Amino acid sequence: MKRSNPKTFYIRTYGCQMNELDTEIMVGLLEKKGLVKTDDEKLADIIIFNTCSIRDLAERKVLGKLGQLGRIKKNRPIIGVTGCMAMAKKEALFKKLPHLDFVVGTNNITDLSDAIDQVIEKEQTVLRTDNKFEENLDYLVASRDDKVKASISIIRGCDKYCTYCVVPYTRGREVSRPLENIVQEVKMLADQGYKEVTLLGQNVNSYGKDFKDKQFLFHDLLYHLDAIEGIERIRFLTSHPIDITLDLMQAIRDLPSLCEFVHFPIQAGSSRVLKKMHRIYTKEAYFEKVHLLRQTVPNVALGTDIIVGFPTETEEEFCETLDVFKQLRYECAFLFAYSERKGTPSSRWKDDIPEEVKADRLHRLMDLHNQIVGEIMTDFIGNTVEVLVDAVNEKGQLKGRSRCWKKVVFDAPSDNPHQFIGTLQQVKVTGFNHQTLKGEVLARELVGC
Numbered sequence: 434m435k436r437s438n439p440k441t442f443y444i445r446t447y448g449c450q451m452n453e454l455d456t457e458i459m460v461g462l463l464e465k466k467g468l469v470k471t472d473d474e475k476l477a478d479i480i481i482f483n484t485c486s487i488r489d490l491a492e493r494k495v496l497g498k499l500g501q502l503g504r505i506k507k508n509r510p511i512i513g514v515t516g517c518m519a520m521a522k523k524e525a526l527f528k529k530l531p532h533l534d535f536v537v538g539t540n541n542i543t544d545l546s547d548a549i550d551q552v553i554e555k556e557q558t559v560l561r562t563d564n565k566f567e568e569n570l571d572y573l574v575a576s577r578d579d580k581v582k583a584s585i586s587i588i589r590g591c592d593k594y595c596t597y598c599v600v601p602y603t604r605g606r607e608v609s610r611p612l613e614n615i616v617q618e619v620k621m622l623a624d625q626g627y628k629e630v631t632l633l634g635q636n637v638n639s640y641g642k643d644f645k646d647k648q649f650l651f652h653d654l655l656y657h658l659d660a661i662e663g664i665e666r667i668r669f670l671t672s673h674p675i676d677i678t679l680d681l682m683q684a685i686r687d688l689p690s691l692c693e694f695v696h697f698p699i700q701a702g703s704s705r706v707l708k709k710m711h712r713i714y715t716k717e718a719y720f721e722k723v724h725l726l727r728q729t730v731p732n733v734a735l736g737t738d739i740i741v742g743f744p745t746e747t748e749e750e751f752c753e754t755l756d757v758f759k760q761l762r763y764e765c766a767f768l769f770a771y772s773e774r775k776g777t778p779s780s781r782w783k784d785d786i787p788e789e790v791k792a793d794r795l796h797r798l799m800d801l802h803n804q805i806v807g808e809i810m811t812d813f814i815g816n817t818v819e820v821l822v823d824a825v826n827e828k829g830q831l832k833g834r835s836r837c838w839k840k841v842v843f844d845a846p847s848d849n850p851h852q853f854i855g856t857l858q859q860v861k862v863t864g865f866n867h868q869t870l871k872g873e874v875l876a877r878e879l880v881g882c
């Protein structure tokens with residue numbers, strides 16, 4: 434029977450970049466087991482949903498999709514849930530979805546292959562959802578589609594416990610990855626021709642704080658990685674403002690490979706709301722840090738995350754968020770309406786902002802964001818940006834990102850645009866379309882390999 438001899442698998446990923454990376458690791462583990470990845474779920478003998486719990490909508494999407502799969506009766510594939518929903522719902526998922534075969538949490542990726550074997554051999558459901566992450570993951574098996582840019586994990590979990598956030602419960606306490614292990618992976622990626630790495634963690638700036646035997650922090654890691662030959666660009670994601678130090682700002686200023694973009698999520702513009710969110714900084718302290726960063730790295734671009742409609746947020750407090758946005762002029766922003774998450778401290782408070790008020794605040798903030806982005810994009814016209822080419826679009830044009838994370842598209846300097854993938858090009862900006870800059874290559878002698 435098909436079920437007892439799986440050959441192909443399909444993984445669908447929801448949520449953040451850490452989930453995307455976990456999928457790449459799972460793909461690598463399953464390929465090592467001799468299974469073949471397919472992009473068509475109908476052809477798959479194993480279907481995995483690597484899920485997200487950050488907002489209600491993310492969970493509803495997965496449950497809807499999994500419910501549909503339940504209708505497949507004959508020769509049905511093995512079906513599993515991994516990621517944050519596995520941690521948030523655990524065995525309750527089996528009750529909700531009787532056709533589910535396994536649930537493997539964020540801290541048990543190493544057990545994936547074994548879980549599948551058990552489903553086949555013992556014909557029973559498997560649940561693996563440890564609350565603590567053990568540093569036993571084979572990061573080096575990750576199977577990546579992108580051949581220019583790679584994400585790597587440097588710290589897992591989060592100890593910050595913002596009152597609205599489910600992550601500390603779905604990903605557990607912070608565990609930093611050993612330096613040697615990170616350096617080994619980055620060197621391997623450089624040898625494979627990768628030009629850019631993004632260091633991932635729920636809060637990368639906490640890196641090293643859990644090391645008992647040595648004093649080695651995030652900025653120390655950056656100095657080590659910058660020295661690796663072949664990696665042109667290093668990025669990191671995401672940061673908690675409280676842990677953005679002067680040492681880190683100076684590293685961004687001084688290290689050639691470190692890109693001048695900092696995701697600096699404020700979450701709300703009112704100090705009262707920030708306190709209720711347990712963000713452990715005030716609006717004033719946040720502004721001081723941003724000013725220090727802009728003094729230290731004058732050309733830095735800023736990104737943020739903001740939640741509107743947090744319980745008890747007043748119209749005046751929301752206007753403080755608009756005001757912060759106008760003053761700081763973020764280049765990139767992820768904007769969300771508050772979504773109550775079971776088990777978090779804020780779920781004990783009444784979700785008292787009506788959905789239509791949340792939607793209205795979100796639209797007003799998005800409008801402001803679009804207006805500011807338009808102004809920032811206009812200011813780029815006439816400037817030259819360095820672009821790492823990572824793809825060719827359907828029109829044969831080159832695509833990539835600037836150091837400050839702007840999307841850029843431009844005509845290839847010669848035929849065969851694919852030869853330029855993985856090269857750095859100096860591009861003069863001539864215009865823009867929404868959030869993408871358009872330009873032309875300045876230095877035509879900078880040809881690809």
Ligand code: 5AD
Nearest residue numbers: 597598738739740769770771772774
């Ligand atoms: N509701 C809405 N947005 C949330 N985020 C985290 N938890 C919630 C929630 N309960 C947002 C935060 C965080 C981003 C990843 O998701 O802005 O930075």
Ligand code: SF4
Nearest residue numbers: 591593594595598600
């Ligand atoms: Fe969630 Fe706060 Fe941790 Fe970010 S810092 S993952 S918002 S608890």
